[in-house]
Amino acid sequence: MEYLDRVVIAGVGLIGGSLALALKASGSVEEIVGLGRDPDRLRSAVSAGVIDRAETGPAAVVPGADLLVVGVPLGAVRAVLESIAPHLRAGTVVTDVGSAKGSVVDDLRATSIDPAGFVPAHPIAGTEKSGFEAAFPELFRGRRTILTPMPESRPEAVDVVRGVWEACGAQVIEMSVTHHDRMLAATSHLPHLLAYGLVDTLGRWDPTEEVFQYAAGGFRDFTRIASSDPVMWRDICLANRTALLETLERYREDLADLTALVRDGDGRSLETVFRRAKTTRDQYRPVFEK
Amino acid sequence: MEYLDRVVIAGVGLIGGSLALALKASGSVEEIVGLGRDPDRLRSAVSAGVIDRAETGPAAVVPGADLLVVGVPLGAVRAVLESIAPHLRAGTVVTDVGSAKGSVVDDLRATSIDPAGFVPAHPIAGTEKSGFEAAFPELFRGRRTILTPMPESRPEAVDVVRGVWEACGAQVIEMSVTHHDRMLAATSHLPHLLAYGLVDTLGRWDPTEEVFQYAAGGFRDFTRIASSDPVMWRDICLANRTALLETLERYREDLADLTALVRDGDGRSLETVFRRAKTTRDQYRPVFEK
Numbered sequence: 397m398e399y400l401d402r403v404v405i406a407g408v409g410l411i412g413g414s415l416a417l418a419l420k421a422s423g424s425v426e427e428i429v430g431l432g433r434d435p436d437r438l439r440s441a442v443s444a445g446v447i448d449r450a451e452t453g454p455a456a457v458v459p460g461a462d463l464l465v466v467g468v469p470l471g472a473v474r475a476v477l478e479s480i481a482p483h484l485r486a487g488t489v490v491t492d493v494g495s496a497k498g499s500v501v502d503d504l505r506a507t508s509i510d511p512a513g514f515v516p517a518h519p520i521a522g523t524e525k526s527g528f529e530a531a532f533p534e535l536f537r538g539r540r541t542i543l544t545p546m547p548e549s550r551p552e553a554v555d556v557v558r559g560v561w562e563a564c565g566a567q568v569i570e571m572s573v574t575h576h577d578r579m580l581a582a583t584s585h586l587p588h589l590l591a592y593g594l595v596d597t598l599g600r601w602d603p604t605e606e607v608f609q610y611a612a613g614g615f616r617d618f619t620r621i622a623s624s625d626p627v628m629w630r631d632i633c634l635a636n637r638t639a640l641l642e643t644l645e646r647y648r649e650d651l652a653d654l655t656a657l658v659r660d661g662d663g664r665s666l667e668t669v670f671r672r673a674k675t676t677r678d679q680y681r682p683v684f685e686k
Numbered sequence: 687m688e689y690l691d692r693v694v695i696a697g698v699g700l701i702g703g704s705l706a707l708a709l710k711a712s713g714s715v716e717e718i719v720g721l722g723r724d725p726d727r728l729r730s731a732v733s734a735g736v737i738d739r740a741e742t743g744p745a746a747v748v749p750g751a752d753l754l755v756v757g758v759p760l761g762a763v764r765a766v767l768e769s770i771a772p773h774l775r776a777g778t779v780v781t782d783v784g785s786a787k788g789s790v791v792d793d794l795r796a797t798s799i800d801p802a803g804f805v806p807a808h809p810i811a812g813t814e815k816s817g818f819e820a821a822f823p824e825l826f827r828g829r830r831t832i833l834t835p836m837p838e839s840r841p842e843a844v845d846v847v848r849g850v851w852e853a854c855g856a857q858v859i860e861m862s863v864t865h866h867d868r869m870l871a872a873t874s875h876l877p878h879l880l881a882y883g884l885v886d887t888l889g890r891w892d893p894t895e896e897v898f899q900y901a902a903g904g905f906r907d908f909t910r911i912a913s914s915d916p917v918m919w920r921d922i923c924l925a926n927r928t929a930l931l932e933t934l935e936r937y938r939e940d941l942a943d944l945t946a947l948v949r950d951g952d953g954r955s956l957e958t959v960f961r962r963a964k965t966t967r968d969q970y971r972p973v974f975e976k
């Protein structure tokens with residue numbers, strides 16, 4: 397990547413914080429500024445060495461930024477874009493890290509920011525933890541980052557964002573907004589909804605929560621993502637509502653079929669489904685475990 | 687546990703094999719005999735040091751057994767019990783390791799075996815792998831083993847089985863068959879069905895399976911159990927059909943409600959569900975991660 401004098405990260409959480417740490421480690425950025433609403437949290441992030449400097453308002457730092465990264469939950473993206481819009485100079489590249497891209501593009505178009513300098517991005521990485529305290533510079537290493545450039549995005553702006561993520565060790569690919577949102581609804585947003593749902597179903601079913609005492613490794617791994625940030629995932633489910641509903645309806649239909657197989661005692665068909673799923677899962681193990 | 691001269695394990699897979707290794711390591715058993723249908727597999731288990739001796743028929747080893755452990759998939763339990771019944775002497779304690787207990791009790795009652803010497807058991811441990819090659823002696827250490835004694839089970843027989851599992855490092859608890867089957871349907875059988883279902887839904891939706899290329903750690907962990915043995919899980923779903931259907935129907939109703947929240951854009955209610963689930967999941971993290 398080309399050397400950047402100032403990167404401003406609006407929203408220093410797990411992703412924004414890890415990006416700050418990875419960029420700092422790459423030696424390609426002079427100054428990383430965290431922009432946020434809570435001065436105490438930002439000061440802690442400076443003390444922790446996650447960012448170089450903290451600001452609660454855009455006026456002081458946005459005009460001098462080479463790159464501005466929006467790292468807030470999807471429901472807050474539009475407000476952040478609106479707040480920085482008056483302070484952006486023409487050359488600043490703007491990007492985001494949201495898990496849904498259609499809503500971000502809609503948010504961008506609702507502001508006065510020139511789409512030519514905007515490159516939507518989604519690093520497919522994270523843990524069930526949140527906050528800059530959970531950030532670490534290797535989070536993106538070997539993971540994919542998907543760019544979904546707008547038709548107006550300048551190639552030079554795309555190159556900057558690509559360079560940033562490659563400097564963090566990510567493998568960068570490009571695809572359309574629609575394709576991104578369908579793929580991620582299926583492999584990320586749906587599983588999170590299902591895991592939250594299962595833990596909540598069991599917790600409400602058994603008020604003493606004795607049931608969880610008998611859970612083993614399978615349940616632990618299946619429900620790990622139910623520890624994820626509720627606000628972030630509320631926003632993702634709403635932002636990617638159309639694609640999520642599409643995959644959710646398909647899953648619910650298949651689950652109704654599976655239920656019928658259990659009810660009918662159709663072991664042959666159950667085994668066929670389980671075997672097919674195992675074959676697929678085993679086949680993709682190298683992709684998942686890399 | 688009291689010293690046992692001979693333990694016969696019918697079905698030397700992940701669980702039976704790990705039990706053999708753990709008992710051997712405990713130094714409390716003179717001879718561990720693997721009983722099975724496939725002489726090649728059994729010979730390999732002997733060569734691998736998992737069992738001391740292999741037999742394909744019960745006549746030679748069952749009469750001299752202090753303890754007989756049925757370690758086959760639930761669908762094969764009845765046939766195994768029937769095959770050993772004519773060879774059992776009065777003092778031999780019989781147990782199993784099945785993930786559902788009601789069906790095992792039904793199977794036992796369908797044979798001529800005296801329930802006084804039978805103690806149903808379920809070690810809540812396992813991995814998504816199967817076969818004795820995946821066995822290891824620490825599999826049960828710190829995990830729970832649930833005993834569901836029959837009304838007729840002799841206290842001395844219960845003590846033998848309890849001692850065996852404690853020697854393997856397990857924490858042994860007792861409960862009713864019905865309670866066991868409802869608890870495990872919720873925390874184990876349902877998640878397996880959901881995980882198999884999701885992988886199969888996505889695999890059939892996207893024949894090129896490109897979708898799996900964009901899966902990250904959340905999907906990997908959520909679907910790990912979809913690599914489990916299809917025959918074993920077919921049998922569990924059928925054996926515990928009543929309890930599984932009960933929890934499955936409850937989950938499907940809640941999922942319909944969650945779908946409505948997404949469709950209606952009800953972020954406040956979505957956040958409530960997600961937050962409640964996260965609180966529960968975080969609260970039980972120490973139990974799961976121990």
